[in-house]
Amino acid sequence: MENEAVVKGSYFEGLWKFFVSVKLTVVVLLLLASLSIIGTFIPQNESPADYLRAFGPFLYHVMATLDVFDMYRSWWFQGLMVLLVVNIIICSIDRLQVTGKIIFTRNPKFNLASYRRRKSRRKMKLNGDIGHIENHCQAAIAKMFSYCKVVSTDHGVAITAEKGRWTRLGVYIVHLSVVVIDEGDSIDTIQLRFKNETRKLPFTIQCDDFDVQFYDSGAPKEFRSKLTIIENGRVVMQKDIIVNDPLRYKGINIFQSSYGRSANQGAVLDSAKEIELRFQSNASGKTYNVKTQLEKPVEIPEGLGQFVLDAYHPQVQFRGMDVGSAFVGTLTPKGGDPSQVLLPIKFPRFDTMRKGDVVISVAPGVEALFKERFFTGLQITNDPGVTMVYIGFTLIVLGCMVTFFMSHQQVVVEIQPKGKNIAVMVSGKTNKNRVGFDHKLERLVKNLSEADTTEYRKVV
Amino acid sequence: MINSSLLLSIITFVFGFAALLYLISWVFQKEVVGKAATWVTVVAVAGDAAGILLRWNESYNIAGGYGHAPLSNIYESLVFFSLTIGLIYLVVERKYRNRIIGCFAMPLSFFALAYASFGTSAKIQPLIPALKSNWLIAHVMTCFVGYSAFALAFGVSIMYLIKAGKNETEGNSLLGRLPTSAILDEVTHQLIMFGFLFLTAGIITGAVWANSAWGRYWGWDPKETWSLITWFVYATLLHARLMRGWRGTPIAILSIVGFLAVIFTYFGVNLLPGLHSYGAMKG
């Protein structure tokens, strides 16, 4: 496939020659490969201030003008893609004009003279009845090839056979899929770029519940939102979504994309739940465990006063330090004034700092009693081009399989009497995988030689 | 019972031993050594596969829902890489009846597994939610089958460059015993077609996975972009072959460049600016 881009005749013809060339393909593909590198070294779509700081004003302006900071959507990168697509389309049209005739034919042509000349042809002499040998050969060949036809020649017959003619289409399927994927992708990109408005969903999404699970290492294990889709006041769909299992309704996709802890209302404590408090008396050194509930006062043993748990806070700062979740309570010593006491859950010895008569803490295991509150982050998308992209994905894989591993194979087996024997010539050609095809012919030759009732001789 | 990471460390040396045997059989032309090399390779491949299965089982024996197919991080993917290199090599050896390629193939398995065993952490980690997807498993498997074919093509291309231009009829010299450059070119092409199919499937399964996890199938992040760059390089190669005068050396060089792009996709991307733990996460 060599093409000189000679402008001959009309302007159109010159343009056609330019776009039909595989040289252009190689140049464009190499350009795409090398230019794509830029965007992997310069982070894309960051804030202008960051770029300005990194590159200085002059470079920044040059690069911004060239769209380097959003290069994969830039006119020059997209232009190269368009060039590739035009290249593919023109090249395919050009070649289909010729190969189309070869592919779509009911009566394949076999040029006997050229098969007789092929270097790889094999010859043998068989003994026996010519009719029997012909029948045997035809049966054997018909088993290996889908098309098989016997034609008569000047001195005998030639069995012509072939298979896989259609596989020549594989490469067109590959090229077509590249175009389909690129166009499908453009639909989404264009939609993004030109319709930068807020759109209303044609239905309502309601999150009924959300749940996060963690591994014991603390890493998130699963987050799950229970969603209900409501349309015109009616529930039309209910589904739990997790990462990798989105909900799709009427072309809108809803993805579980993130989660977080609610800042203000971090947790709710079921006020009916019992909480175990621990009081350690400084005087006796003894520890007492007492069960209570929120806002329910308890008497501290050894007559040390009264204590009431007022509230739970998920996130507490103490002298600028984050101490995590904590309870706040009020301690009223016998005959003294009430004072506030902080009980961080993670630090049971925290209350020793108060230097009171009693050290108060919350017994371990209290976390199980309350739920932390999380919010769910959903991502909602609508990409009408995705179907097209997926069709392209499927086609390109199928096309590659056909192109790389299947071939159009043709054989001619010529049978004619020669002296006392029957001369058989086997000759074939393929458009791909010569090594494999050679093995196949070898097997065919062996198989055909079995038509000989006496012996098998191969003369090359 | 032996644990998988110990088994795989041992298998590293079995691959190394196979490489050594192939080298000896090339230099000293001992058929027996060559046969032994093949069998040692078979053992290494079987041991590698056993290691993967064992690790899979181990992950399910850890309490707390850690269980997952062992294809989720750099260690696990490298172990799989060395396995597929070994497997594809054995097929090539059988098809082309040549063992010298083994001298250039087995070191690849050896280095991949050595780096996995001694350069990365073999600790079994639980999967974060984004990684829990059958598409991810398909993605890692197809990508690495493709990468393995490219790795072998890289080895064969180096053989080509060593051989090309030298007198083909050099008889029984070290170079003379290499396959002819025509065969080396053919093997490279076959491997690259095979690899291209799997890389294509790998990029696609990756895109489908990204779409189910994040609601976008392509985001031009460096890892994705580099896999596309690799794809462009090999697409260039497939077309360059169609041009007159481009067979042979230019193809071998493109094949080497392509494999360097593969390596960069896998390791280099983690070094790029502005990236957090993405590479490590995606494996």
Ligand code: HEM
């Ligand atoms: C990203 C874009 C492209 C991809 C992925 C692609 C893919 C392929 C593949 C896989 C083959 C088969 C190669 C082989 O059998 O070894 C091929 C062959 C070919 N491609 Fe492309 N191609 C692309 C762009 C183009 C363009 C723009 C042209 C335009 C000139 C082109 C022209 C050809 C030709 C003429 C063949 C040979 C067909 C044959 O053997 O009958 N390709 N392409």
